[in-house]
Amino acid sequence: MAGIDVDLVLPRGYVPMPLHGLDRAAAAATALAASLQPADATALRAEIDQRADLLAALAASGVRYCGMGMHMADGEPIVTWLTVWVLETGTPAENPRAMLLALAEGDPEAASGADVELVTIDGKPMMFRERITDLPVPEVPGHxxxxxxxxxxxxxxxxxxxxxxxxxxVELSTAFVSHGPDFRRLVVDIARSVTFTSTGDSTAALNIPTRLKL
Incomplete structure (x- = not known):
């Protein structure tokens, strides 16, 4: 099956996380712990191991991009995370909007309070899902x-x-829940920029310019 390249445009300020070569990246990060106090070094190593496991799991699930963004709101730093999944169905659909509708109807999160909406923007069908959910806090010893x-x-x-x-x-997540809706326009603009290109081989890539086209 031919691979699919996905191009999209991100706003400035997002730092990509490594999804490949994780052992090398984790070793470089762990080396920083040598200069810390023992308790801090142990906590840092535990966090690095958890981040590496998480990123490996994301890559295995089809995630092609994961990035962290830092923003300012009311003088307070706000951290957000962006992830991009790509799913190749291998079978063209006569009606992509109907395919999205089937996904929406089968989404268990919709029944548990998530807002799911199908829209057409720039002539392209899109589905947006917004929710607040409780997720496990990473286990850092003593914290x-x-x-x-x-x-x-x-x-x-x-x-x-x-x-x-x-x-x-394209999914944006933030623990700063009250500021989450402030990023709706950002996600819409990223979705508007998405384009697909067949590579003609089995190698797929994600090409990301860094500045958002408005």
Missing amino acids: HDADETAPVYQLRATVPSDDGAALAA
């Missing part, structure tokens, strides 16, 4: 109780290719 959770705001845009043979999902 929080086991099994602790925290609320997280998430907004996902799903965009099909024109022939319905591929889907791209």
Whole structure:
């Protein structure tokens, strides 16, 4: 099956996380722990291992991009995370909008309070899912109780290719829940910029310019 390249445009300020060569990246980060106090070094190594495991799991699930963004709101730093999944169905769909509708109807999150909406923007069908959910807090020794959770705001845009043979999902997440809706326009603009190109071989890539086209 031919691979699918996905091009999209991100706003400035997002730092990509490594999804490949994780052992090398983790070793370089762990080396920084040598200059810390023992307790801090242990906590840092534990966090690095968890981040590496998470990124490896994301890459295995079809994520092609994961980035962290830093923003300012009311004089306070706000951290957001962007992830981009690409799913190649391998079978063109006569009606990509109907395919999105089927996904929306089968989304278990819609039944649990998430807002799911199908829209057409710039002549392209898209699906947006917005929710606040409780997710596990990463386990860092001495920093929080086991099994602790925290609320997280998430907004996902799903965009099909024109022939319905591929889907791209762009998801923004932030623990700064009250500021989550402030990033709706950002996610919409990223979704508007998504384009698909067949590579003609089995190697797929994600090409990301860094400045958002408005």
